[in-house]
Structures are given as C-alpha cells and as structure tokens.
Amino acid sequence: MTRRYTEEDQEHYERPRRHTRPRTKDRPSYDDAVDGTVVTVDRGRFTLAVDGVRVMAMKSRPLGRKGVVVGDRVRVVGDVSGAEGSLARIVEVADRATVLRRTADDDDPVERIVVANADQLVVVCALADPEPRPRLIDRALVAAYDAGMAPLLCLTKSDLADPESLLSTYRSLGVPWVVTHKGGNLDELRERLSDRTSVLVGHSGVGKSTLVNALVPEANREVGRVNAVTGRGRHTSTSAWMLELPGGGWIVDTPGIRSFGLAHVQPEHLIEAFPDLDEMTEDCPRGCTHGADEPECGLDEAIAEGQADPERVESFRRLLAARYDATAL
Structure with a gap:
C-alpha cells in the first residue's frame, strides 16, 4: 500500500497539535490586584472607579461567562493609571450584597441585572408632564422589597400638581418620600442619599437626569423633553451610570423604562x-x-x-x- 504523501510533500510533515501545554492546577494569586467599583459598562468594556481614578478595563478570560454589572466590586490587575489608551483586567468579582433585577416582560425567563450592591431604590415619578403611573411605582417597590433594598419615592414637578393624592396611596405602606421641583431646594433628597448607594428608576421624562445634574453638577447628563402628543419622554440615558455624590454616597442613573417585568419575583x-x-x-x-x-x-x-x-x-x-x-x- 503506497502512502498518499511522500517525504517531499508539505503535507507529510506532522502538524502542530492542540493542547500540548501541560495542564496545571496552579492559578495566579493576583496579590498585586487592587479594588475597584464598576461605574458603567459599554460594549464589553468596563469603566471602574479605583482610588478616585477612572480606569478602563476588560474582563479576564478565567471569569468565563460570569457577568460584570454596574455596582460590582472587583479586583483589578494591569495598568490602573487611568491614562488614555490604558487597559486593566478584572480578575475577581466579589459576592454581591444586593441585586436589583427586572425582566422585559412578565413571561420573559431572562433576568436582567440593573445594578449590584445598591441599598436604596429611588422611584422617580413626575406629578405631571408626564402623568404619574402608580402601577410602575408598585412594580418598582415589589422589585426593591424582593432585592432587600430600601425604597424611596421621589416626586418631581410639584410646581405642576399637588402631590397629596399620590402620596396618600403609599402612606400606609410606610414608604418614605421627598417632593421636588425644578430649581427647588434638594437638601432633603441629599440627606436621604448621603452615604448610601441609590438607584434612580422611572419613566423617561420624569426628571431623573435633571436631578442627577443638580446633585452632581459635573455629570452633564443630557436632559430630554416630553412629547406633547404621546405624553411620553425621550430616552436621554442609554446606559446605567454610577456617580459619586459630593457629600458622600453614590447614585446610579438608569435609562428610562417603559416596562418592569417581575417574572423573577416569587x-x-x-x-x-x-x-x-x-x-x-x-x-x-x-x-x-x-x-x-x-x-x-x-x-x-x-x-x-x-x-x-x-x-x-x-x-x-x-x-x-x-x-x-x-x-x-
């Protein structure tokens, strides 16, 4: 029986084999890793807060499919200088104290983590323009209680409507609230947010970005307007963004939502x-x-x-x- 290839043919020579490196159970110790917090996620890149510096990072291969979300506390190696063009690696993700989840719809089996390690959910609702939607408030409260987070109701645009009719609905539940209007004093809200990690959720157009810009002036979040025909706001925030408050604490500005599925809640x-x-x-x-x-x-x-x-x-x-x-x- 003759061979298909002779010694002169290129295919005769043995090709490199895969997985030739000897396996080992030893894993890197990452003794030089530093602590950081994920402040935003954008197409597989993570912006971290590391000792007051904004650091760009990617997820290391050993983490596999493990998700990394805004609010996660992580361990990082590599270039953490924050210089332009630098890139660090996230090598560890700490256990989460709380997880705020939602699904797109009630029959959607896929859970979406909004933010990790927050301890307060601030439901932002306009009293007018757009009209308040109590059922969204109810659903957000259910998600907060399920996640073990403290709720706070923030009613905006009080110069356009009386808050009492809406507040009476939630008084018996013991949900704390603050009432604000554009250009008004935010001292009470600042006190409620101080030294806590708070997530702001609400429909588009209710004033989340306006509040964020007032609380963190350098944030420069884009402010949208409400459509006069549909009564709906336009999405101005496209991704969750975690911002440090000048007086201590963090707030997470989230994109405006039009659905808050609760399929994950028992x-x-x-x-x-x-x-x-x-x-x-x-x-x-x-x-x-x-x-x-x-x-x-x-x-x-x-x-x-x-x-x-x-x-x-x-x-x-x-x-x-x-x-x-x-x-x-």
Missing part, C-alpha cells in the same frame, strides 16, 4: 418585607398567597379582630396584584 416572598403582616399569616392555609380572594387568609382575620390596618393590608395586596398584572404599565 409572590410568596413579598410579604416577608412587611414583618408585621407576615406575623399575621402564620396560621394561613398551605398555599395561601395572601391575596384578596384567598379564603381563610390570616390578614382578613387580623382586620376583623382589629389587629391590622385595613389600608395597609389593601396596599400590600395592591403590590401583590402588580406582580401578576402584565398590562399594568
């Missing part, structure tokens, strides 16, 4: 955010969701016996219903 866990109500449901039948149509729910018994505030229970059940209402927005 409704039975929502009541755990309300310890007083949770205690009243200890004797509920198995499988009770604590909704208004549940028979023999402990919340109804607590109301009948005068142990629960009916308005607070009704407000909780409204949040619970928001989890199921895919057309709420």
Whole structure:
C-alpha cells in the first residue's frame, strides 16, 4: 500500500497539535490586584472607579461567562493609571450584597441585572408632564422589597400638581418620600442619599437626569423633553451610570423604562418585607398567597379582630396584584 504523501510533500510533515501545554492546577494569586467599583459598562468594556481614578478595563478570560454589572466590586490587575489608551483586567468579582433585577416582560425567563450592591431604590415619578403611573411605582417597590433594598419615592414637578393624592396611596405602606421641583431646594433628597448607594428608576421624562445634574453638577447628563402628543419622554440615558455624590454616597442613573417585568419575583416572598403582616399569616392555609380572594387568609382575620390596618393590608395586596398584572404599565 503506497502512502498518499511522500517525504517531499508539505503535507507529510506532522502538524502542530492542540493542547500540548501541560495542564496545571496552579492559578495566579493576583496579590498585586487592587479594588475597584464598576461605574458603567459599554460594549464589553468596563469603566471602574479605583482610588478616585477612572480606569478602563476588560474582563479576564478565567471569569468565563460570569457577568460584570454596574455596582460590582472587583479586583483589578494591569495598568490602573487611568491614562488614555490604558487597559486593566478584572480578575475577581466579589459576592454581591444586593441585586436589583427586572425582566422585559412578565413571561420573559431572562433576568436582567440593573445594578449590584445598591441599598436604596429611588422611584422617580413626575406629578405631571408626564402623568404619574402608580402601577410602575408598585412594580418598582415589589422589585426593591424582593432585592432587600430600601425604597424611596421621589416626586418631581410639584410646581405642576399637588402631590397629596399620590402620596396618600403609599402612606400606609410606610414608604418614605421627598417632593421636588425644578430649581427647588434638594437638601432633603441629599440627606436621604448621603452615604448610601441609590438607584434612580422611572419613566423617561420624569426628571431623573435633571436631578442627577443638580446633585452632581459635573455629570452633564443630557436632559430630554416630553412629547406633547404621546405624553411620553425621550430616552436621554442609554446606559446605567454610577456617580459619586459630593457629600458622600453614590447614585446610579438608569435609562428610562417603559416596562418592569417581575417574572423573577416569587409572590410568596413579598410579604416577608412587611414583618408585621407576615406575623399575621402564620396560621394561613398551605398555599395561601395572601391575596384578596384567598379564603381563610390570616390578614382578613387580623382586620376583623382589629389587629391590622385595613389600608395597609389593601396596599400590600395592591403590590401583590402588580406582580401578576402584565398590562399594568
């Protein structure tokens, strides 16, 4: 049997084999890595805050498919000078204290992490122009409670409408709030944000970017206008951006949202955010969701016996219903 190739043919020679490097279990120690925080993400590149310097970085190969999001606390090696053209490598991502998630729709199985390690969710809602949408507020509150974050309701454009009608809806839930208007005093809001990491969410046009520019003057976030025909705002922020507050703390400006899916939220866990109500449901039948149509729910018994505030229970059940209402927005 003759060979296909002779010694004179190029194909005769043995080609290099793959995976010839001997494997090792030793991994780099990264003793020289420094700590940083992800402040924004753009097409696979990460801007980090490292000791007050903005550093551009990429994710190292050993991290594989592990996602890195705004707010992540990371370990970085390489050039962390922040000089133009420099590039560092993210080699470790610390465990997250909190994760704010949302899905595009209630039937979307893919969760999207909005931000990591924030401890306060600021729901920004305009009192007019555009009109307030309480169901978005409800859904954002559900997401905050599910993530273990403290909620704060920030009502803007109070010079155009009275905030009382909207505030009365959330008073029984114990949700703290601040009321602002363009050019007004923001001392109360600054106090609420001080020394915390807060995420601002809301529809386009409600004034998030205006607030950010007032709180962090050098931010220069683009401000949009509300369409007079549709009553909707135009997206001015295209990606989440984390900014350090002059008085201490961080805020995360997020793109305006028109949907806030809650497919990731387990409704039975929502009541755990309300310890007083949770205690009243200890004797509920198995499988009770604590909704208004549940028979023999402990919340109804607590109301009948005068142990629960009916308005607070009704407000909780409204949040619970928001989890199921895919057309709420």
